[in-house]
Amino acid sequence: MSLQKQRQEQEKQLAFWELANQVAAEARKLLKYHRSLGVQVVIGGTRLPQEQRSMQANPCQILVATPGRLKDHLENTPGFSTRIKGVKVLVLDEADRLLDMGFRRDIEKIIAFIPKERQTLLFSATVPEEVRQISHVAMRKDYEFINTVQEGDEETHSQVNQMYMIAPLDLHFSILYDVLKKHVAEDAEYKMIVFCTTAMVTKLVAEVLSQLKLNIREIHSRKSQSARTKVSDEFRKSKGLILVSSDVSARGVDYPDVTLVIQVGLPADREQYIHRLGRTGRKGKEGQGILLLAPWEMHFLSTVNDLSISEAAAPSVDSSIQAVVKDAVTRVEMKSKESAYQAWLGYYNSNKSISRDKARLVRLAEDFSQSMGLQVPPAIPKLILRKMGLSNVPGLRSA
Template identity: 80%
Template sequence: PSIEVVIKSSAPARDQKRPPILVLVMCPTRELAVQAAAEANALLKYHPSFGVQVVIGGTRLALEQKRMQANPCQILVATPGRLKDHIENTAGFATRLMGVKVLVLDEADRLLDMGFRKDIEKIIDAVPKQRQTLLFSATVPAEVQQMCHIALKRDHEFINTVQEGSEETHSQVRQMYLAAPLDKQFSLLYALLKEHVADDINYKVIVFCTTAMVTKLVADVLGELKLNVREIHSRKSQSYRTRVSDEFRKSKGLILVTSDVSARGVDYPDVTLVIQVGLPADRQQYIHRLGRTGRKGKDGQGILLLAPWEEFFLSTVKDLPITKAPVPTVDPDTKKMVERALSRVEMKSKESAYQAWLGYYNSNKKIGSDKFRLVELANEFSRSMGLDNPPAIPKLVLGKMGLRNVPGLRSR
């Protein structure tokens, strides 16, 4: 419908300096924005006078300003933070938004999860009241209902495409979990991947990790073990993330190690296996990550790798068909190979992963409530990386985490 609105409006006059933006699409992540823009471009293939532009964080504002000035931009796909930047800092931009006829909020639950509510309210104020608004959401929690009151008309239509009683996770996806102490997890992950790669020549695996820096660490280790690995997380530049995302979409025989920037909406065809390492933030996150495989009627497999003290998570997904996975055999040679690979990973990468790991589990209500136990577990993670002593953490960071003077931590 948005494309129809664009096509029915007359093509912009050649001498019109800043033609209005007619369709504004907001996405929670850069990857999703790039994907949405690619779809819009495909639909406008036979309408060369109309254009799609993307504005996202991680790229230079001035570069985007030039691009919007030089190229047609009837459809704008954006992440909220960067869109707000343009409203405040780009000459004539606010005026162009006054032409918006369709506003699309994609993955609304995720937009709100990520703390964009204030930005979105500001953006809604910047577009005309007379418009069509489309809001898409995988789940409809209270925050999304509030957003409906702000963004949509009172008499808006609610369309539920999920049938009552339909299964939340694909029945084609075999779901399994493995519980193993942290010091065995790198070896087990390597064994699982080696087994899968040997079984399926067209393997395409996503490994989800808890934080950006843990993602980097896992990618470094698997790379040292000579697996064909790529990584995507928030610490990588946008151009790098886009390049890797495109490569993974088009390729087979690849393992993508990623943080949650790839958990939702991003469509990677033919993913054969999803492994989640560590505690998912919640049930919804587990389901969304799992949803990267078994797409479009294809088969898929999901493995959740937990430490014994993370097994409490299973009670939140007990209604899902998750079974205990057979533990892959880790022979002494494999164990040695993994230890050697870990010893070759830069110390800086291990330090950052340790700090990020501590931060992630500190913010988990169940684990973070007992600070002494938390530090014991973090030091177990440190030993699993092959370190005798845990890395020192800046005093300021420890203060922010509420971990000053907890025994077992080293500060600098």
């Protein structure tokens, strides 16, 4: 698996960690007046002994877990496999995504540990063949299938006013700032999410927007679990905030009253575009989505042209705003720019339609470097270039 694919899989996994924490938070609200009942969360990225001590010291009638970490406890926590034999209800949430990420074997092992006499609930946004297969393993033969999307119901993205803007990379920061600033002025209760391609590009964009004095919070895989939880909780409860996020927030996590979602750069695929967009326009409310692309990314539009997405002219950003933005970019630390350049190159190198022409990829990466105010692209460690399959590619500097 390529380095960038590993990064993308990590982002997807972290999205499940966020979802697990959110589910546990909702469960605790429901048990507010039932003090004898406890909720525990076990997820990767935290220390196993810490979770072991917590489960021993506190009541646990509801356990929210990611499959890999739950399997860890079954295999490594003394007495856990015995306790889990008392389970009466098993819930598999986001089943299609769990299977897509390769958790089938973990799920099957977990099912083998728990009693056959139980209630099983399986939730899935889509029902591909693999979900049907796992339903035969997890559920009784006479299970009932309930489709909550009735014929004629509108999908979430159909309630969102979708637009795309095309502009050169060197204008993206200025256009993003202009769009955000106008939305802040128009809606005092604004609540926006800016999705970026990678964790380190997310960090860069958050730092630029923070330099521009916007009320920014940042969430991605390079943040600690406690930091992500803190930001996620604050954004969920507050208004007047802009969340700059990688795909850890793209699916499953419920942020109420999001007024605008902006996606900067090429989404990984059509499904990811839709899931990101689905953070707004929820529960019947209207929302707004903007996709900001460079001219050479326009091929992506052919994958979403059935979703009522229309072109909007990129705002004509005057020279004074461009100067302010350029100054903000200049103040961002060089280390952040170097990391963003490396991550950006890895991300677009993993896109087959772009990476097939390495010379073009290098030129585009140089354009991105210049958008950060760098005349000479940063050097990349030889090991990283080798993992990307870009060793000895002309135009790339190695360190």
